[in-house]
Amino acid sequence: MSTTNDPLHRARVVEARDVARDVRRVVLQHAPGRPAEPGSHLQLEVVVDGRPELRSYSVVESSPTGDRSVISVLLTPTSRGGGRFVHALEVGDEVRCSGPRQGFPLRPGAARYVLVAGGIGITALLASARLLAARGRDVRLHHVVRERARAAYVDVLTAELGERYTLHVDAEGSGLDVDALVAGVASGPDAGGTEVYVCGPIRLMDAVRRSWERHGLPAGTLRFETFGSSGWYAPQEFVASIPEIGLRTTVGPDSTLLEALQRAGADLMYDCRKGECGLCRLTVADVRGTLDHRDVFLSRRQQEAGTALCVCVSRVVAGEGGGPAELVLRLP
Secondary structure, eight states: OBOOOOOOEEEEEEEEEEEETTEEEEEEEESOOOOOOTTEEEEEEEEETTEEEEEEEEOOEEOTTSOEEEEEEEOOTTOOSHHHHHHTOOTTOEEEEOOOEESSOOOTTOSEEEEEEEGGGHHHHHHHHHHHHHTTOOEEEEEEESSGGGOTTHHHHHHHHGGGEEEEEGGGTOOOOHHHHHHHHHHSTTGGGEEEEEESOHHHHHHHHHHHHHTTOOGGGEEEEOOTTOOSSOOOOEEEEEGGGTEEEEEOTTSOHHHHHHHTTOOOOBSOSSSSSOTTEEEEEEEESEEEOOOSSSOHHHHHHTSEEETTTOEEEOOTTOSOEEEEEEOO
16 A cells, blocks of 8 residues: 555646657646645656556646646656656646655755756756756756757756756767766765765666765765666566465566556555655565566665565566566565
8 A cells, every 4th residue: 555645636737748759748737735846746646547546757847836836757668658648638638646745855055966867867857956056056967868859958957057067968979977977076176065866767877876886985975766667677577476465466568566466456565656765665585587676775785685676666577598587575
């Protein structure tokens, strides 16, 4: 069961347009409330295969009176339905959403801020970058995309941040050199006072984290937010079971492990659905295949041990020997 207690309220779509290839900006008008702080997200009720489900989306902008919230959503080929739902929204449609929930807050007082956004991860960092720039703080935003056409909000960020904003485009040979970035933080005059915030695919975050450790920088000044659609492997079908409650089910490539277990009758604790809070963590009793950890809750050592995983985002893929992947879990 979810631990989320925020009530859902009605909202009306007052704007819906593309801001990059496969990225849809949607403005929701709702009752006044508290404005969303940078790093906040809301939960939107989407309909997938006729069933209402909740999805979390970063709040890109919020009105001063808290009666408008802006989200921007990427539609991927592996969308589990939330992206397709949002991209189909039109002006005048009514939906239900929660109020803003803080999950990636800016910590005040740092001497310098370095923000690294991979792809749609820009939605989690855009408000932070704009606020820091408006207040005259020392901030640098690195925006990493595969193709320029997929880069959202480039014009806004260029206008408001100027040289403090750098767009890295892999297809144009200007991809981000992670080691050079981290080395610059380590050798800078404010190394100990620099806060680094990263949001993007697992591969980007892992590269930053590994380089951070190699340079001996303090773990407390590196902050992460992820999105559960990213992993080390393409999603595959696999079998999951919890023998102690007699449960066995197949997890399709377009479903999360949590969703499949719930449909099979498991009553599990969960909250963020993004691999951050750890409430859905279960023990791995046995696995045939390779665990694809997609969370940022477990440490690298815990992930390598392979004795636990966060069922809201993590998966299993078939090993080199072939044969179907299978996961056996044990309740806490």
